[in-house]
Amino acid sequence: MVRQARIAISEEVRGANLLLSIDGELDISTVPLLEQQIEAAHESPTPLTLDLSGLTFMDSSGLRLLIELSERAQREAWKLSLVPSRHESANIVLRITGADAALPFSERAPE
Amino acid sequence: MDLDSAQLIQDLAEAEREREQLVQELRHALRGSERRFEAIVGSLTDAVTIRDREHRFLYANSAAIAHLGFDSWEQLRDTPPAQIMKDYLVWGEDGGVISMDDIPSVRILRGEQAEPLLIRSVHQDTGAERWNLLKAAPLLDEDGEVEATITIIEEVTERKRAELRDAFLAQASAALASSLDYEQTLRNVAQLAVPGIADWCAVDLLDEDGDRRTVAVAHVDPQRLSLAEALRGYVPEQLDPERGIGRVLHTGEAVFYAEIPDQMLVAAALDERHLELLRAVGFHSALIVPMRLGERILGAMTLVAAESGRALDKFDLELSEQVAARAAVAIENSRLYSARSSIARTLQQSLLPEQLPEITGYELASIYLPGVETSMVGGDFYDVWAVRDSWLIVIGDVTGKGIDAAALTALVRHTVRTASEFDASPSALLEFVDRTLKKRPVLSVCTAMCVRLQGDRATLAVGGHPLPLHVSTEGVRELGEHGPLLGAFADACWGEHEVHLQPGATLLAYTDGITDAQGQGGVRFGLGRLREAVAELADRPAAEVVDGLARRLAEFQTGAHSDDTAAIALRRAVAGSAGADRAQAHEVTRAGSAPAMTATKA
Numbered sequence: 001m002v003r004q005a006r007i008a009i010s011e012e013v014r015g016a017n018l019l020l021s022i023d024g025e026l027d028i029s030t031v032p033l034l035e036q037q038i039e040a041a042h043e044s045p046t047p048l049t050l051d052l053s054g055l056t057f058m059d060s061s062g063l064r065l066l067i068e069l070s071e072r073a074q075r076e077a078w079k080l081s082l083v084p085s086r087h088e089s090a091n092i093v094l095r096i097t098g099a100d101a102a103l104p105f106s107e108r109a110p111e
Numbered sequence: 112m113d114l115d116s117a118q119l120i121q122d123l124a125e126a127e128r129e130r131e132q133l134v135q136e137l138r139h140a141l142r143g144s145e146r147r148f149e150a151i152v153g154s155l156t157d158a159v160t161i162r163d164r165e166h167r168f169l170y171a172n173s174a175a176i177a178h179l180g181f182d183s184w185e186q187l188r189d190t191p192p193a194q195i196m197k198d199y200l201v202w203g204e205d206g207g208v209i210s211m212d213d214i215p216s217v218r219i220l221r222g223e224q225a226e227p228l229l230i231r232s233v234h235q236d237t238g239a240e241r242w243n244l245l246k247a248a249p250l251l252d253e254d255g256e257v258e259a260t261i262t263i264i265e266e267v268t269e270r271k272r273a274e275l276r277d278a279f280l281a282q283a284s285a286a287l288a289s290s291l292d293y294e295q296t297l298r299n300v301a302q303l304a305v306p307g308i309a310d311w312c313a314v315d316l317l318d319e320d321g322d323r324r325t326v327a328v329a330h331v332d333p334q335r336l337s338l339a340e341a342l343r344g345y346v347p348e349q350l351d352p353e354r355g356i357g358r359v360l361h362t363g364e365a366v367f368y369a370e371i372p373d374q375m376l377v378a379a380a381l382d383e384r385h386l387e388l389l390r391a392v393g394f395h396s397a398l399i400v401p402m403r404l405g406e407r408i409l410g411a412m413t414l415v416a417a418e419s420g421r422a423l424d425k426f427d428l429e430l431s432e433q434v435a436a437r438a439a440v441a442i443e444n445s446r447l448y449s450a451r452s453s454i455a456r457t458l459q460q461s462l463l464p465e466q467l468p469e470i471t472g473y474e475l476a477s478i479y480l481p482g483v484e485t486s487m488v489g490g491d492f493y494d495v496w497a498v499r500d501s502w503l504i505v506i507g508d509v510t511g512k513g514i515d516a517a518a519l520t521a522l523v524r525h526t527v528r529t530a531s532e533f534d535a536s537p538s539a540l541l542e543f544v545d546r547t548l549k550k551r552p553v554l555s556v557c558t559a560m561c562v563r564l565q566g567d568r569a570t571l572a573v574g575g576h577p578l579p580l581h582v583s584t585e586g587v588r589e590l591g592e593h594g595p596l597l598g599a600f601a602d603a604c605w606g607e608h609e610v611h612l613q614p615g616a617t618l619l620a621y622t623d624g625i626t627d628a629q630g631q632g633g634v635r636f637g638l639g640r641l642r643e644a645v646a647e648l649a650d651r652p653a654a655e656v657v658d659g660l661a662r663r664l665a666e667f668q669t670g671a672h673s674d675d676t677a678a679i680a681l682r683r684a685v686a687g688s689a690g691a692d693r694a695q696a697h698e699v700t701r702a703g704s705a706p707a708m709t710a711t712k713a
Contacts, residue, residue: 025633059627060508061510096576096577097593097595098593098600099575099595099596102601
């Protein structure tokens with residue numbers, strides 16, 4: 001199967017923060033790309049922000065990655081911040097699983 | 112093909128009003144100077160002819176002279192009327208043969224009202240096909256008698272063929288989506304292609320070893336198929352990559368023989384008998400188009416124009432290429448589906464109930480379509496079992512990797528079954544699974560939806576899972592409320608929701624593989640389409656609900672389906688139906704390849 005690039009990840013260092021902005025679709029086939037990128041770019045205990053505002057779709061495997069990150073952040077004592085998507089289609093999975101309330105979402109990326 | 116040309120006629124009605132005016136002017140002009148008449152009509156791009164009562168030409172403008180295949184007015188004038196059309200085969204729009212008596216100008220001479228007539232003509236020598244709209248009006252003498260007729264011939268070939276192409280593509284697409292048995296769908300498409308495009312159509316597929324296999328041969332007249340059978344005996348072991356179908360399968364580029372002269376057959380024939388057979392086909396022109404996906408060539412479609420005398424042209428080539436491209440997608444989808452089914456057999460045996468139990472007064476049916484993504488294995492599960500006075504149904508989705516996810520799935524199933532012996536309330540079961548998952552050393556999360564069925568009363572709790580649908584002829588609605596994912600968050604708790612199931616009502620639980628499935632352009636199936644699909648299946652038995660849903664999903668989906676997909680339907684039997692009176696095991700099977708594993712109890 002020809003798979004198109006359905007996800008775009010941009011990386012930016014803001015002060016002590018690492019900011020990854022993710023556009024496109026985070027699903028079972030694009031989750032590995034984001035995982036690899038985080039593994040390559042992020043080092044504990046640097047605070048990490050995932051800006052998901054440009055995400056148009058997320059499935060349960062995308063959610064699982066966020067939960068894993070959140071758990072690791074707690075265990076390794078670094079700060080994870082999540083900026084929610086502007087698109088309902090990406091937020092459904094967060095809402096139906098209660099993750100919108102339980103994960104460290106904030107409306108904006110740190111300056 | 113039965114095609115509606117109403118639109119075309121309607122478009123032309125407007126043009127007709129303009130022409131009415133023209134005819135008025137012509138009448139005027141005929142009485143006036145011939146030069147002025149020629150100035151008006153001579154420059155028209157539409158062909159205009161005037162014939163006398165014996166159907167001899169009195170006048171033809173230059174467009175008409177060219178249209179009828181003549182070089183000069185004198186040449187046309189001196190040719191007897193019967194000779195002019197002898198080179199053409201003419202049909203009406205419905206495919207019926209058109210005789211002189213049907214021509215509008217002839218009908219006017221008989222004193223009839225003549226409607227515009229759309230005709231298709233094929234030149235017997237060149238095979239060129241044309242569509243013309245004939246419109247005629249009487250020219251009256253001073254006593255009001257018909258003196259002559261004026262005919263305007265508008266060539267509408269391009270518009271008519273565009274219309275036919277769209278209709279043909281729509282039919283072909285529908286045929287390709289009609290079944291997951293791609294060999295059957297290719298046969299259906301081949302049948303559509305004759306006489307839609309050509310007289311013969313054959314479809315060849317390349318298998319994994321690069322060998323070709325003919326899966327469909329169609330001809331307008333099925334009796335002629337024996338000819339194809341006889342010719343197949345001459346198919347060489349090794350296809351010549353420089354020529355014909357071998358070239359198409361090798362290069363992925365179409366080949367087009369606008370004309371097939373006899374010497375081409377002589378050159379291709381292996382022996383006398385072969386040449387005889389080739390000549391018997393009556394080849395006029397042929398084209399071979401690849402069925403390809405990117406660089407991969409799946410096979411080829413061959414179209415041959417023979418005894419109809421029509422020559423294939425660039426237009427047919429384009430149309431055939433479009434059909435072949437659609438066919439390639441259908442083949443790929445179907446093959447992926449078959450591959451998935453074989454993974455299904457393995458996974459299903461270990462993680463899903465081998466058979467759904469029988470619940471008196473209810474029908475129960477499920478589908479399970481495993482995803483093909485290899486890095487994330489896991490996945491969906493469901494289970495149905497009895498505890499004392501009630502039945503429990505659970506469906507869930509474990510997202511994880513490899514063996515761990517499979518082990519987690521097994522753990523959840525066992526946990527929830529064991530826990531139900533102590534407390535069968537759905538919210539208590541979710542709490543128990545949540546606590547068990549949180550004790551695991553690695554992050555272990557899953558979604559689950561649990562239903563307890565007591566008589567007609569269903570109590571349910573939902574943990575991070577899509578809400579089940581209540582489906583009846585009155586509509587489709589989501590049941591219950593969202594609760595948190597299991598194993599993920601601190602201080603989680605779940606509420607319960609109760610519903611009474613009326614006879615004929617269905618409770619449909621599903622996993623997000625259904626709503627997340629991707630179609631053309633990456634569009635997701637979504638809750639909207641799911642609701643529409645089940646609304647249409649509202650009065651159907653449970654087995655047909657899940658089966659119909661699987662079919663709709665397959666039609667929607669393009670390419671690989673990455674995530675697991677499961678659905679389970681519980682329908683309260685309608686009094687008097689088989690399901691209400693007795694439990695009956697019923698395995699749903701399909702002809703050809705099985706697109707989904709379906710377990711059913713009614």
